[in-house]
Amino acid sequence: MTESDLVSLWLTLKLAFVTTVVLIVLGTPLAWWLSQRSHARERGRMVKLLQNIVEPLVALPIVLPPTVVGFYLLLAFSPNSLPGELWQSATGTTLAFSFYGLVLGSAIYSLPFYVQPLQVAFSSMQRELIEAAATLGASPLDRFFSLIVPLCRRGFFIAICLSFAHTVGEFGIVLMIGGNLPDETRVLSIALFDHVEALDYGRAHVLAGGLLVFSFVTLFLLYAVDRRWQNGTRTT
Amino acid sequence: MTESDLVSLWLTLKLAFVTTVVLIVLGTPLAWWLSQRSHARERGRMVKLLQNIVEPLVALPIVLPPTVVGFYLLLAFSPNSLPGELWQSATGTTLAFSFYGLVLGSAIYSLPFYVQPLQVAFSSMQRELIEAAATLGASPLDRFFSLIVPLCRRGFFIAICLSFAHTVGEFGIVLMIGGNLPDETRVLSIALFDHVEALDYGRAHVLAGGLLVFSFVTLFLLYAVDRRWQNGTRTT
């Protein structure tokens, strides 16, 4: 791998990491909120309606091709549009062609891959256990971290793996809004695409192979850690 | 929408439908097999090792950009390569630039989005219920359909939605191995991409807007049906 490919690799990992963190922070409460629907008898109708609308909205970005999502993001990021204008007046920079723009785009596009496995996990959890924890004095937040997170560990694990991997592989949006700036927006997927386009198949093979091996090893290790953790709780 | 856009829409729905069916048929047993790991104390070491390898493999396609996956699929589908040659000698046609090639490509790329939510659902299911069904005389297959499917209904639902939507939005692979042939491989995402590329923004907006509204309505209805089903079991 050349130095510029290494820069791209580093950038990719950074993007995937930051995007995943953003998804964890924002997607977790969203998934929880959405999964509470079936139990929420006491809630108001408005909340239910809102949930019914938000739930399909979350899945919506993925029915559009990423390049198209990217195109619309480009429109939204433009200083001529309201969000773009706000961002520019706040930070003095444009969202397009910046790392933060990529994070935003990737987060929007990967959101369903984070939220939905978690929703499955949340909704199949035994509600009675949460009740038991409540009677033992655990506050809602305490319950979340001490009980729900470990009980839904597999859901979290898969949600995180999917969204991380998906961000690594994400390309269409990045292509659209990134501008291919080394050090800032030229992630690995773009570099790989460039190699293919430039008929530089040798470098493309090396990069693709490297990425595959790296990802396989990483995932293999992650799954192994996950299993060990699981076994750990089983016998300890 | 123009007539050619309608043809693309039809093709897209067909592709997403067939791909989803393929995923249901192949991905469900795979997800089940993978989710049985933690309980499988009596299994051989070889099976476990195989699972440890297959599990990260399933997630692997998504770390590569779809165009790159498409590029390698193109290489594999080529009549000069072994799989392409086999297919050609068996069917007389090439896999690349055919509908079946698209199905294969989409299925590979959407596999993790089908398998992983299901795995979450399978692994959080109460094993004792399956034991109870077994003592009542239900064979493994019977158990699967009469018990596991309804108990993991939410997981199936989300897995199917994710992979259907993802296939609709899939683009990079289709572009590479499809060749953008009207009636055969020009799905909606490609048509949309074409409009954007051709600077035909008006048509792009109409198509994207139409796709979004259509998808939203479809998802909204699906979720509503899902909820009704859920409520149904609650009170009946």
Place this chain on the structure above:
Amino acid sequence: MSLSIQARVVREGGFELNVDVDFPDREVSALFGASGSGKSSILRILAGLDHLPGIHVSFNDTVWQNETIFVPPNQRHIGYVFQHLNLFPHLSVSGNLDYAETRRQSGGGLSRQDVLDILDLSSLLEKLPRQLSGGEQQRVAIARALLSNPDLIVMDEPLGSLDQAAKDRILPYLHRLHRSLEVPIIYVSHALDEILYFADTVFEIAAGKITGTSSVIDFSVSGSHINQPEAAAIVSCRVNSENEQYSLTELQFEDTHLLVSAGQLTIGESVRVKIPARDVSLSRQRNESSIINVIATTIEDIRDPGTGASAVVKLKCGNQFLLALITRKSLQELRFEIGESIFAQIKGVALMTQHD
């Protein structure tokens, strides 16, 4: 009026709960009723797990729930032993206990070692709940609730899957615990013997309504269950003296004496004795037999169901009552009559608990 609950709710499916109960302060209150009568529903409402309208709950001058207020379960400090246990499946036994202990809302409380010893959990600490037998799980659930050092203990059939030996060890412990902690306990059980042993006040419940409230002493001789073979009278006595040789203790029961088996009792202490109805036979004269307790009583009431083989005779001795379960044959052959003086022969081996 430490804990009071008024609830009028209808569950989906049509079950209607309509109760207005004041649980006495610092006592063990038992909820006794058939399966499906609403016992668990009341406990859930108490603990704030079913947040429905139409409910008022207050505890020690704090309103827990009314139209506007709702104190969430985690702020109620209730030690709840669930009917379905609800152990945390990802935590070992000690993890489950730690969960409760680290979230104690107040200092002091029980010693972990005591709880482990009594509930015989020391050898299970490293196991996960699914590696435990049913009875082991139940003991862990009890331990967990106790270790949270609650202000109120609520137990839903806590001894249902335990063997007699375990019950015989745990019930006295719970009793002692209650005496030393002075925490009110709401106890749900189908087992009459547990209720008679442990409860101070019994609330009878049927089809979602409270059908009777009485001290366990009154309950024991007038509840709806007294025709059952398990019926027993609970009487209150004072410790007179001990007979070490036979491990028997002489109790002052009204103006007569009872000899019972007992552990270490303090002379002068007030105790409760359980006298099973089937252990009492009636006779017009004192006979010599292995029966050591024979006391003079008057017949207060005769409950002859008219069918079946047995009838219950309620006997008065001073201000307290006994029950005797006899065959209808002997009832009629011996022609017992209300108001008649008669000897009750009591087989001496009756259970007992200490009360103040």
Place this chain on the structure above:
Amino acid sequence: MSLSIQARVVREGGFELNVDVDFPDREVSALFGASGSGKSSILRILAGLDHLPGIHVSFNDTVWQNETIFVPPNQRHIGYVFQHLNLFPHLSVSGNLDYAETRRQSGGGLSRQDVLDILDLSSLLEKLPRQLSGGEQQRVAIARALLSNPDLIVMDEPLGSLDQAAKDRILPYLHRLHRSLEVPIIYVSHALDEILYFADTVFEIAAGKITGTSSVIDFSVSGSHINQPEAAAIVSCRVNSENEQYSLTELQFEDTHLLVSAGQLTIGESVRVKIPARDVSLSRQRNESSIINVIATTIEDIRDPGTGASAVVKLKCGNQFLLALITRKSLQELRFEIGESIFAQIKGVALMTQHD
């Protein structure tokens, strides 16, 4: 030798099960032992739910499991009432029952209406499991196992969360059922009264090993539990005549008579009677009292534990035995001796079951 199991397995966590049992054909076999002794483990192995090496199971000349053969649970036709019930949460009560009924492996079998009536489920059919009370769930679990029309019934504490009235209704039904279907039943319970009522053979289990095998008649008078207050002798009698007025039946017990309460019994039929040890008192002469059954016995054995208040006296009457639980005080004051002839006063109201 209808059902036999040899198992030598070690569970993770160290519990070792080492048993070799032949469950008698067409009988009710009870597993009796403390919490954690391995009862549920045996049932799971029987049903093929724990597929471990070191296990041989065979049923009616079919090998269910050995080194090479493993018949999966769904081909064993076992009606299993689980300790944790395992109702299908997504199906209503009737859905749960349908699940079992539609998968019957053989024709005939129980009528659904009967099962619903006895288990009092008719009003619950539309409810989901989570809308049921604990006892209601348990009844559904029993119904589901029965409706699968099994070749073998296995019940793990099936009546644990039921009230006495429900138990008193269900146990006789199970008993009648067993007599009419002739399906072997393996019954796990901590409740001595259920076992004495229902079992033909009792397997005592402790720490993963079978420590005793005996008919319920022998078990009742020689098991390790006979010092417990619940101890009772089971004796076999023949129906002599009925006394309709008092609903009493005269039974031929060896060369003497017993009067007991009973339902409709056929003259000449062989029945089993339960005589609680605490209902038996000893006397050297016949006294007049409300006790209607007084029979001549000889003292076979005296079990004086040396501490505590009570001792057990085993009495012989013909070829059968009774137990009497008396205070150690009277034991020593009256100086009973082994071999001595003595009158056993039996309070007449003893439970009974029909047996052939």
Place this chain on the structure above:
Amino acid sequence: DNLRIGVAANFRSTLEKIATGFELTHNVKVDISAASTGALFAQVKNGAPFDIVFAADSVRPALLESMGHTRLRRTYAYGQLVFWIPEQPADERALIQYRGTMAIANPRHAPYGKAAIDTLELMRVNPGRLVYGTNINQAFNFVRTGNAPAGLVALSQIRYLNVPANEFWVVPDQSHAPIEQQLVVLKDASVTAELFVAYTFDPDTTRLIEQSGYLVPDADTLSRVANGADR
């Protein structure tokens, strides 16, 4: 059978017009697939069922030819590079003095990108930041959506969207290597393919291409091509 043509994205709208005319005169239906030149190249190499490929450069057609996939290769147009700065007067000075973010096509594989870099170097332009579109259409999108204030784009795009004349400036040919766009007729193409190629070089059609914002090969070249000297 239909005639299948693969086309580089930038020439697509022009080709559609040509195809419409061809369909009318020859009564053959034309299917057009647009993709990047790199994708078209990979697809042809792996057996794509195209008859003709209109590439955006000359490198990949030549490569295809050398690999024996073609039976005809020709230059059909030269792209023209323009400096576009919306809502501002565009001329040479404006380009030279431009210091903001500028969008160009990726010089690594897009001919317009190479030409843009040539131009910037030759004219010593030093924009604040260069952002790359994967192809020239994307560079155009960056400018059009306002995310990049200016860019070096294709005249054909400017024409297609009727950009006001004062907002762009056509960069002189000499400031960069020619943006030569070639077509190839594939080895197994149907005979109609040659008909289409001939139609493309029909004077009416070349006028259409010119109007769309391209330069066309001069008559000299064209006649040589017609004589087959280019093969």
